[in-house]
Amino acid sequence: MSLSSLLIQMISGLSEASTLFLISVGLSLIFGVTRIVNFAHGSFYMLGIYLSYTLVSRFGDTASGFWLATLLSALTVAVIGALIEMTVLRRIYHVPELFQLLATFALVLVISDATLYLWGPEELLGPRAPGLSGSISLLGHRIPQYDLVLMAIGPLILVGLYLMLNLTRWGTLIRAATQDREMVGALGINQHWLFTGVFALGCFLAGLGGALQGPRVPANLLLDIEAIGTAFVIVVIGGMGSITGAFVASLLIAQIKALCYGIGTLTFFDVVIPLNQMTLVIEFLVMAIVLVVRPWGLLGRALPPSRQAPQSEPMLTPASKGVRWFGALIALVLMMVPTFSESFPYLITLSVDMLIAVLFAASLHFIMGPGGLHSFGHAAYFGLGAYGAGLLVLMLGLPMELAMILGPLVAALGALVFGWFSVRLSGVYLAMLTLAFAQIVWSVIYQWNGFTGGSNGLIGIWPSDWLASPTAFYYLTLASVIISVLLLRFGLFAPFGFALRAGRDSALRAEAIGINVKRIQWYAFTIAGLFGGVAGTLFAFSKGSISPEVISVSRSVDGLVMVLLGGINTLSGPIAGASIFTLLHDTVMRETTYWRAVLGLAVLTLVILFPTGIVGSAQAIGERIKSHLLNRQRGGQLNGAGNAQQSGGDPR
């Protein structure tokens, strides 16, 4: 490859950088002020593309029409964003961040299905910009004129934002709120409008980023997740809340990608590394490195400590006699399932699905509940287990029994490596790093056609003959899941589990009594990965084929929903949650094309009505009744829990 073509790659990297900056800067702005990591940001970008397709197709015959239509698309996205902020986000500013992440992910699902409904499933490529469809010649290469315009737009937006933030009263308030929004409120500023305004501005920028891509990228329904992945990477590298950081990170990532495309393949001691096919992996690798070296990003800074009173977690108690008998009864019922297979042929398949989901949820709960580490990438270990076992069977011809053991070990190995990095972080940063690791695994499997089958996946992963019958495989699954769940439970009531919970509740105190908190969390992460891998391995053999879908973001989120549905503070919660979720998923949701929207709305309802989870809500109601009675006895005025509820509704 010549130097000039590398140079050209880097120049077109500049227009890519503008695009990345537009996608991500709004996310950073919104996080800075509201402290919400908005999963739906990529969805607003996607809406921008679809809207520009419609509007530019109609009004974009002239240059002024094109740019007005582009602007109008972005403004429409801003209005949609403002409406969503007022109806949904306002209700969740005070809930734990895990619920905020879930709620915004639910928005992704709803917006995705709304887009499907409005524009249909086909890819739609918008018309080119009038007057800019040509290209200029540079060093013997051609660069599209439109790219030159994009190149200029990024820095222009950066300067515009900078001036707005530094020279207007509104900008001053935004910067103040980024640092201490409670104090801004105590100085008489109505944060509702500040938050709505910032959210609308962020959505406008995402919508503009999308609308500008209209002539270059066909609108399709995968863009939301793709864009949010990229935006996370940029924002985390640049530093959450830093605008300049987002710009620097966009340049960095765009140039690294340009370099990868420019170099093509790299041969290193006879090993051919196809850099141009590894851009996704490299993107996430850069992010992981930055997170470990500078956890707050290149230009970010540590978050101010939360001023909310810490929430005390209810104790976990070992199963009482009644619960044990109930568990045994359920196990007995489960053993009888195959006898009904004559009358309900689908029952065995459904039961296997449920059992696998139970183990997946229980392993996630292990690290999330007692561990306090909110992993957004647990599907990575499910997928590693599935692909590990599948590849061992198909490539090395190992017997299924051996693969059943080695598959989970592959997952545990992955968790050992990723966990080492992850436990160094906490809160949203941990959530994003675990998500990034899952996306790395996903992109390796998705892009590595020759080894993993790429997007087609692997087929023909069948159990050995003696386990091939549905009944035999059902019993194998049942035994594996029961043993695994009991082992996880056992771990939680062993000294290891006590140390883990001590580390969650007070890391400092736990360390003061000699517990190596990070190490315990690392082990727990690995154990969770191992059992997630068991679930994945079982899944591979139960279906006979797997695809990259087993590692998708939505599978990770499914796991979170299962755990939260049942309640994060109980051990039987994830079991019940996973069963109900799978039952609904396999029955109700298959009936409609728009099951994502159904799931999304269900999650939103869950988060808004039960912001502290089902168990937490029950406790809150109990306390409200108690303080109600107490107040009445005193004859005092009743403004206790109700009042607290009301003030809790204000963003803080």
Add this chain to the structure above:
Amino acid sequence: MKPIQTLLEVNDLNAFYGRAQILFDVSLKVGRGEVVALMGRNGAGKSTTMKTIMGLVERRTGTVRFRKEAIERLAPFRICQRGLGFVPEDRRIFTDLSVMENLEVGRLSERLDAPYWDENKLFKLFPNLGEMPNRPGGQMSGGEQQMLTISRTLMGNPYLVLLDEPSEGVAPLIVEQMAEMIVELKKQGLSVLLSEQNIHFAKLVSDRAYILENGQVRYQGSMRDLAADEVTQQKYLSV
């Protein structure tokens, strides 16, 4: 002596952090033009009382009336907009913002019957601030930050200011300046509820005093009586 019009009236205030109750039936009053000291040792509940009045403690019961209006259910920004200013103990300066920008955040419109403040008037009260209008809040000394946080709250033209431990962590020379400043504020017609551990500071500026211990009001009376009452001081204030 003409009767003093009540500006702030707190009755049976209870506050909780998580499950722990911090305040127990705290009641107090501040009249128009008064400077009232809220005294007590570290951890007695002075700051929590102020935060609770300001709506910054989520779990709270009791009534708070300000200018005859019930404000105990209002959000902090609405309380502030009604003319009740809050100066936090830890100052909470916006460190990235310049002095002028910090003041800008606090700006609210003029009220007819409350003292009016703008940058020039505040710079006369605190000449140090006037010398560094563009300095970022993060690069100021403790005393300068204290002046800035008070000025920022005054930009909202309040009737009454909840002033939380203004003498804490500043140089002795500045403490003296703070006392003069409070006397000056009172002259301008501002009412102050001042939280303070130090009787020597409090008696320079206050008309009346309440003493808190373990989240309960244990003493109330005129500052002159308290200053003369060695036994009470020994019991509730000496360290």
